Ligand SMILES: O=C(O)c1ccc(O)c(O)c1
């Protein structure tokens with residue numbers, strides 16, 4: 001497959017769009033007519049800019065309202081076409097996309113349209129140009145690629161072919177098997193777009209909500225597999241009309257687009273027994289066996305408070321780093337690292353974000369393979385000097401510039417705590433609170449970066465994403481989506497904040513960016529944990545007493561159970577699979593906190609409780625003299 005993207009998909013002025021497209025690694029670009037019309041340079045200069053960037057113009061588009069015009073208007077449409085052909089020749093592209101006619105005056109009839117295309121094909125051939133026909137899902141007479149193909153077939157001209165666009169086919173749920181019988185040389189190019197499933201008018205959905213393959217809910221992989229089955233191995237071109245992308249970062253959107261195509265090619269190739277598709281070879285998505293550790297970088301001024309909270313949570317210091325100001329804390333299978341080094345990445349993270357959980361290690365089957373795949377998909381590798389004999393983790397940059405270390409059990413990486421750390425006896429540590437493992441890591445990001453990170457995680461690791469859940473904060477809505485694997489050994493919740501007055505938005509604004517906002521630990525006995533926490537002097541997040549009357553009524557709980565929950569500030573939820581218990585810490589700094597959960601078969605994250613604990617966390621922030629409403 002060759003990769004291309006339409007200029008309409010990217011924000012900015014034409015040169016900025018082209019620059020971002022070239023930097024992201026695309027081979028081709030579709031010039032969208034309006035982007036060209038709004039730009040002052042001549043077509044030949046635009047062509048030169050494109051070629052100087054190492055790009056090829058895959059097509060010029062769209063040419064509208066062409067086929068089936070009544071006789072009185074027919075000549076004019078051909079005159080219009082000739083004008084566009086002039087522009088194309090100057091630009092240096094041989095393909096024009098003609099989308100199906102939407103004009104109320106246009107006439108139906110497959111043969112009439114075929115006749116128009118045969119004539120257009122003859123005119124194009126004289127200039128060495130080609131014409132591709134695309135059925136818009138809302139075309140007046142032609143809105144199905146099967147009818148467009150029939151017209152192309154009857155036009156029977158070598159310079160007339162079909163353009164397939166995943167959105168138009170999939171939004172109308174047209175059988176994709178119909179693609180498999182189209183000869184590959186009659187498919188002039190393939191356009192790709194995904195979209196979230198929303199029940200709305202097709203035109204509005206297409207013009208405002210398309211997104212990158214893998215970011216939405218349409219079966220774009222199956223569509224692409226059907227195309228690959230024809231033997232087509234040419235350009236796959238993203239054509240993404242999206243309001244958010246139009247206002248987003250050109251570089252990020254272009255990079256996401258390139259990642260989405262590489263990932264798509266990889267998936268199609270893997271799914272097919274035989275495939276002609278040329279793709280970039282890379283290892284498969286890594287299964288994640290667990291979170292190896294979470295690393296906090298701490299300001300020396302805050303470290304006592306942070307370590308104090310960890311101790312009340314039942315963590316004990318287990319090791320001191322051989323050469324750095326770094327301590328290892330443990331409980332159950334959980335490893336937390338507290339880094340107070342005055343140099344390196346951790347120190348830079350403190351300078352920028354204050355004390356924060358800036359890195360996590362994912363335990364994968366093969367760290368080197370996971371790293372190779374991440375980099376092939378465009379992740380930023382990260383390296384930092386380590387002392388000889390010490391373990392050097394392969395690392396990539398994640399959310400908010402934080403790090404993801406990759407570790408495995410098959411190399412020394414999995415033994416880092418024995419190699420790099422000297423064991424210590426923690427004399428100040430209290431009893432364990434029975435915390436077993438990390439349940440989930442919650443990351444807060446600006447809303448317009450959610451899709452970027454969802455695509456990053458799902459394309460790199462063997463994970464799936466959940467539907468979006470709206471979480472109501474007293475000052476706005478936060479959109480939440482989960483990335484997890486089937487076994488539950490990796491669970492990441494991503495919260496997208498739209499304004500700075502929500503708890504999540506405050507965290508972003510005050511921490512100068514995205515990152516881990518909370519960590520949830522799992523216990524197998526929430527009451528034993530609550531009792532141990534009490535003993536350790538842990539301060540739970542106080543929950544409104546009104547909450548307990550409501551859960552009791554909602555779930556028909558035994559009043560004795562409600563009383564137990566209330567006494568320990570435990571939140572409760574239940575689904576078809578089982579029960580969920582949640583207990584929170586108060587906030588630390590600008591809104592970081594810890595959560596403890598017990599799952600009795602339950603697979604969710606307590607979304608119905610979010611509104612109550614957010615209100616309580618905001619109260620906790622205020623009581624520490626921090627104003628979470630931006631006042
Ligand atoms: O929304 C449109 O008009 C439009 C134009 C050209 C395309 O290729 C397309 O898929 C949609």
Ligand SMILES: [Mg+2]
Pocket residue numbers: 134165191239
């Ligand atoms: Mg299209």
